[in-house]
Amino acid sequence: MTAYDVGLLILRVVLGLTMAAHGYNKFFGKGGLKGTAGWFDSMGMKPGMFHARVAAGTEMAAGIGLAVGLLTPIPAAGFVALMLVAAWTVHKPNGFFIVKEGWEYNLVLAASAVAIAATGAGQLSLDHLLFSGSALYDYLHGWWGLLIAAVLGLAGGIGQLAIFYRPPAKTGA
Known part of the structure; x- marks a missing residue:
């Protein structure tokens, strides 16, 4: 075990549990799945309940x-995929910086996840435990890991936006 592996473990656990906590909050936080569904409907991701469950x-x-x-x-x-959809539907109008509810945080989470896919999860991971030495292991890091994460993620996010996103009409003078 090296400092590199411990560093990857820390990064994976912090990013992963942060994301999982957001999902848990959508299911069980104030308003629960019904409140999340209403929020999705209001921003143009319809049907809201479907998107609340998927997200x-x-x-x-x-x-x-x-x-x-x-x-x-x-x-x-x-x-x-998650961060692309969130950045586009919620944060884009607010600009880049998170202090104005911009898409900066979404970019950091997505880029960090892709970077982990490129470097690999490290020796302190299930990938290493289960697949080290197998042909599959080569696809779980390096250029393949980066391409799988980036291309599959972009395709999923763009596909979801293209199929389901219908921004609400702007009102006012």
């Missing part, structure tokens, strides 16, 4: 998957 479930699965380092490029792709 909460993906946040929990991607978060836990990244935290334990299991098939790392796949949960990293979930981060990319």
Whole structure:
């Protein structure tokens, strides 16, 4: 075990559990799934209940998957898709900086997940425990890990926006 592996473990666990906590909050926080669904409906992600379930479930699965380092490029792709949709539907009008509720945080989470997919989850991960020495292991890091995370994540996020996102009409003078 090296400092590199411990550093990756810390990064994976913090990012992963942070994302999983967001999913948990959508399911069980104030307003629960019904409140989350209403919020999704109000921003143009319809049907809201479907998207609330998909978002909460993906946040929990991607978060836990990244935290334990299991098939790392796949949960990293979930981060990319989630953060692209969040940045586009919620934060884009506010600019870049998080202090004005911009999309800065979304970018940091997505880029961090892709970077982990590129470096690999490290020796302190289920990827290493279960797949080290197998042909599959080569696809769980390096260029393959980066490509899987980025391409699959972008395709998922763009696809969801193209199929489901219908921004509400702007009113006012």
